[in-house]
Amino acid sequence: MSVGFLVLAVFLIMGGCAVAVMVAVALTTRAAPLPQASVQFRGYVLRRWWFRVLGSAVVVAFVISIPWFPYPHAKQLQAQRHYRVVAEQFGFQLPEAVPLNTPIIFDVTSQDVNHGFGIYDPTGVLVSQVQAMPDYVNHLSVEFTTPGRYLVRCLEYCGIAHANMQASFEVK
Amino acid sequence: MRWSMLGAWIAGTATVLASIIPAFSGVNEPVAIHHLDHSGLILGGVVTASLAYSVSAQDGSNATGAWLASAILAPIAIMLLMWPSMYEYLDARPWLHAAEHVSLAGLGFVAAYSGQRYARGVGVAIGILTIAMAAVSAGGYGIVAP
Amino acid sequence: MQALTARDLDRARSVMWTYVSTGLAIFGLMAFVGLAMRLEQAGWLSYGPDIFYALMTLHGAGMIVAIAIASMGGLWYLMSLEAPLDEGIAYWAYALMVVGVIGVLVSVLGGHFGAAWTFLYPLPFVGTWWPSWATGAFLIGMAFIMIGWTLWCAQMLACVLTRYGGFRGALAWELVFHAREFEASGKKPPPPQAFAALVAAVDGLLTGTLGMVLGIALIVHWLDPSVRLDPLWAKNLTYFFGHSLANLTIYMAVAGVYVAMPRYTRREYHTSAALAVAWWATLIFVATAYFHHLYMDFVQFPAFQYVGEAASYLAAIPTAVITVYGSLMLVYRSQMRWSLGSLFIYAGLIGWIVGGFGALLDATIPFNIDLHNTLWVPGHFHTYLLEGVVLFVLGWVFMMLEERSATISPVIVRWLVGIGIFGGGALFLLGFYISGADGVPRRYATQPAPGPELSAWASIGAVILLVGLTIALVEGIRLAAVGRRRTT
Numbered sequence: 001m002s003v004g005f006l007v008l009a010v011f012l013i014m015g016g017c018a019v020a021v022m023v024a025v026a027l028t029t030r031a032a033p034l035p036q037a038s039v040q041f042r043g044y045v046l047r048r049w050w051f052r053v054l055g056s057a058v059v060v061a062f063v064i065s066i067p068w069f070p071y072p073h074a075k076q077l078q079a080q081r082h083y084r085v086v087a088e089q090f091g092f093q094l095p096e097a098v099p100l101n102t103p104i105i106f107d108v109t110s111q112d113v114n115h116g117f118g119i120y121d122p123t124g125v126l127v128s129q130v131q132a133m134p135d136y137v138n139h140l141s142v143e144f145t146t147p148g149r150y151l152v153r154c155l156e157y158c159g160i161a162h163a164n165m166q167a168s169f170e171v172k
Numbered sequence: 173m174r175w176s177m178l179g180a181w182i183a184g185t186a187t188v189l190a191s192i193i194p195a196f197s198g199v200n201e202p203v204a205i206h207h208l209d210h211s212g213l214i215l216g217g218v219v220t221a222s223l224a225y226s227v228s229a230q231d232g233s234n235a236t237g238a239w240l241a242s243a244i245l246a247p248i249a250i251m252l253l254m255w256p257s258m259y260e261y262l263d264a265r266p267w268l269h270a271a272e273h274v275s276l277a278g279l280g281f282v283a284a285y286s287g288q289r290y291a292r293g294v295g296v297a298i299g300i301l302t303i304a305m306a307a308v309s310a311g312g313y314g315i316v317a318p
Numbered sequence: 319m320q321a322l323t324a325r326d327l328d329r330a331r332s333v334m335w336t337y338v339s340t341g342l343a344i345f346g347l348m349a350f351v352g353l354a355m356r357l358e359q360a361g362w363l364s365y366g367p368d369i370f371y372a373l374m375t376l377h378g379a380g381m382i383v384a385i386a387i388a389s390m391g392g393l394w395y396l397m398s399l400e401a402p403l404d405e406g407i408a409y410w411a412y413a414l415m416v417v418g419v420i421g422v423l424v425s426v427l428g429g430h431f432g433a434a435w436t437f438l439y440p441l442p443f444v445g446t447w448w449p450s451w452a453t454g455a456f457l458i459g460m461a462f463i464m465i466g467w468t469l470w471c472a473q474m475l476a477c478v479l480t481r482y483g484g485f486r487g488a489l490a491w492e493l494v495f496h497a498r499e500f501e502a503s504g505k506k507p508p509p510p511q512a513f514a515a516l517v518a519a520v521d522g523l524l525t526g527t528l529g530m531v532l533g534i535a536l537i538v539h540w541l542d543p544s545v546r547l548d549p550l551w552a553k554n555l556t557y558f559f560g561h562s563l564a565n566l567t568i569y570m571a572v573a574g575v576y577v578a579m580p581r582y583t584r585r586e587y588h589t590s591a592a593l594a595v596a597w598w599a600t601l602i603f604v605a606t607a608y609f610h611h612l613y614m615d616f617v618q619f620p621a622f623q624y625v626g627e628a629a630s631y632l633a634a635i636p637t638a639v640i641t642v643y644g645s646l647m648l649v650y651r652s653q654m655r656w657s658l659g660s661l662f663i664y665a666g667l668i669g670w671i672v673g674g675f676g677a678l679l680d681a682t683i684p685f686n687i688d689l690h691n692t693l694w695v696p697g698h699f700h701t702y703l704l705e706g707v708v709l710f711v712l713g714w715v716f717m718m719l720e721e722r723s724a725t726i727s728p729v730i731v732r733w734l735v736g737i738g739i740f741g742g743g744a745l746f747l748l749g750f751y752i753s754g755a756d757g758v759p760r761r762y763a764t765q766p767a768p769g770p771e772l773s774a775w776a777s778i779g780a781v782i783l784l785v786g787l788t789i790a791l792v793e794g795i796r797l798a799a800v801g802r803r804r805t806t
Contacts, residue, residue: 002688002756002757003684003685003688004692004694004754005756007679007685007689007694008751008754008755010679011675011676011679014675015671015672015675018668018671018675022646022664022667022668022671025646025650026649026654026656026664028649028650028651029649029652029653029654029656031651033651033652033653034651034652036585036652039651039652040647043643043647047592047639047643047647050638050639051635051639054634054635054638054639055635058631058634061631062627065627065682065683068683068684069623069683069684070616070683070684070687071616071620071623072616089444089445112440112444112445113438113444113445114441114549116614116691116759118691118759120757124757126688126757129614129687130616131615131616133550133553133615133617134440135315135549135550136550136617137617138614138615138616138617139616140616153759153766154759155690155691155692155759156438156691157371157434157438157441157760157761158445159441159444159445159447160367160371160445160447161367162367162371162761162763163367163759163762163763163764163765164764236404237406237407237410240407240472240473240476241410241469243472244468244472247527247530248530248534251530251531251534252534255538256542256545257538257542257544257545287472290472291475291476291479291480292479293475293476293479293485294472294476294479297475297520301523302527304527304528305527305528305530305531308531309531309535311548311551312531312535312548312551312552312555313535313545313547313548315546315547
């Protein structure tokens with residue numbers, strides 16, 4: 001399963017649970033009403049726990065996500081081989097091929113407006129991306145583990161032919 | 173109140189001097205630094221206004237729209253006074269450059285004082301944001317073609 | 319505090335209805351523009367990318383301004399019940415925003431300006447297929463909108479500071495840090511909706527200010543192209559302005575939830591120290607979460623990326639723990655009256671939560687690599703804007719109509735509206751989420767597979783949604799007529 005569909009599954013489960021809770025609470029209005037004071041008594045206790053659980057979940061999620069941040073370190077920039085990518089309305093200047101199973105750096109920039117350098121693997125799954133900005137170079141570190149033809153699409157609205165702006169390169 | 177009055181006079185005088193003298197110094201600064209200098213002049217105007225407002229012992233209940241309009245328009249005027257195409261023209265004319273600086277500080281005063289007259293606290297907020305506008309502009313202008 | 323006269327109330331209501339009806343009218347028009355976009359992407363219409371991108375620009379700018387104006391109107395009315403407000407300033411702010419909207423309309427419809435509502439520098443000036451005057455009209459239009467917005471925010475700030483005793487009073491500082499002394503003094507803290515006004519005012523002034531810095535910079539470049547701007551600086555300002563304005567519409571609309579829910583459930587909702595602290599947190603996180611729009615700009619200062627993710631996550635806590643949970647406590651085993659008004663408000667909370675989940679997942683940097691600038695992005699913001707803010711506004715409108723007419727809508731109408739807005743809405747939104755999960759890029763006039771097929775289903779969902787909204791409109795007109803007959 002791709003990361004995108006994994007996220008979708010998580011989203012649908014979380015969304016479904018939230019809807020279920022909201023509907024369940026709404027349905028309690030069919031039962032005999034309780035005085036607000038008695039609801040508040042238990043409700044505030046539960047709220048303290050809800051705050052602790054949510055707060056902990058946020059901290060844990062944040063900490064867990066950090067090792068997967070895509071920002072290359074100085075050592076990676078020095079050690080890995082660099083390939084220049086230049087985006088312009090409406091095409092990419094790309095290397096013809098890049099090596100398999102080797103960490104590399106794409107040095108991505110733009111000649112004109114902001115573009116997006118979006119890499120799709122041979123099965124059509126979006127595997128990585130970075131912005132292509134004028135006057136700046138973004139360094140994208142990737143390692144391709146599947147050989148084949150990779151498609152590049154522009155992922156930042158850049159003008160009338162934005163949807164047709166694509167290129168490809170070989171991983172071998 | 174006497175200390176506030178003295179403070180307002182000192183701040184105002186210092187701001188005017190800081191507005192005029194550098195325009196004649198002939199120092200060539202990067203555009204970004206110059207924007208920060210401008211934000212410093214606006215800060216002088218805002219501080220002077222805050223002290224002057226406290227002297228006037230207004231209770232902030234004179235909330236007419238005219239004061240608010242003045243507080244909103246003054247920062248816009250400040251931005252327009254820093255029109256980049258005018259840089260070279262002003263640099264070559266120290267008196268005009270000094271006048272521009274005094275105007276920036278003066279408009280900072282107007283923004284903060286008018287805001288305070290509209291409602292106490294609003295002028296401080298608008299003053300701080302006006303200074304921020306000039307400071308933030310330092311990050312965007314003065315880019316030279318590669 | 320002086321009691322409001324009947325005349326004051328009438329004037330305040332006039333301001334509210336002017337804002338709300340304008341906002342909802344623009345929303346309605348923009349909904350059809352959005353449908354036209356999805357139909358193009360489905361391949362059922364074929365008017366070409368130049369028109370598509372002009373409509374996309376109009377839809378984005380128009381929708382944000384529409385929901386902002388509607389929310390501003392409701393919050394203004396609520397604050398006018400707290401302190402006398404000069405309606406002249408409200409009308410000036412309204413007029414400036416309307417002039418701005420006209421500028422945007424002229425630029426898009428007349429000039430086909432198509433740089434998207436984010437007008438990301440240097441796109442409005444490079445490779446354009448529209449005339450230069452259209453760029454100017456759009457930028458000047460947005461500047462007018464910003465000035466109107468800033469004026470409104472300044473009035474709100476003045477209101478809370480004057481009414482509640484400066485920043486300390488408006489923040490309920492004493493309630494939080496000196497609770498015993500505060501309660502012993504017999505003073506009352508600001509009501510919950512006043513915190514929405516404070517946050518909208520402070521963050522709104524910041525948004526308006528930095529929006530003006532960007533707007534003027536772009537106008538300078540339009541008039542003098544030799545003046546170059548730093549693209550990273552421009553991008554930061556663009557997304558700060560855009561994110562904050564869109565986010566603030568939710569928090570402004572939430573003020574209505576704080577007033578409507580107690581009325582419907584016949585329970586009380588008061589300011590507590592926890593509520594005050596939650597809004598302090600919101601004040602900070604609304605302004606700092608915007609960094610999540612620049613995760614894929616690796617040249618951004620690294621600390622900002624961490625702040626963006628942290629702020630995006632933390633922003634969920636006040637919402638979940640105070641507003642949503644607080645609403646659930648009001649509803650649980652209450653004498654809740656389920657009318658269209660209360661259903662809209664409650665469903666709006668669901669939309670906000672679900673859209674929030676979509677946002678949190680996208681705001682997780684490792685996931686953002688796979689979701690950034692795919693259709694997931696419009697998926698999540700359509701969820702909490704369309705099925706969140708718009709429903710809050712509709713809920714408020716219907717609450718007022720129900721109170722005036724002393725009647726509620728028949729069960730069949732509630733079911734039809736519900737199926738339309740939620741059934742159709744779910745189908746419409748799933749089109750975005752599934753496409754995004756599959757890597758279909760956003761802002762593509764012509765999409766790669768499976769985009770067109772999913773766009774087709776989404777278009778069907780949008781039509782059903784519009785039918786539901788139309789039934790709600792007709793029902794609203796009916797309730798208004800009943801209310802008029804009752805009060806004359």
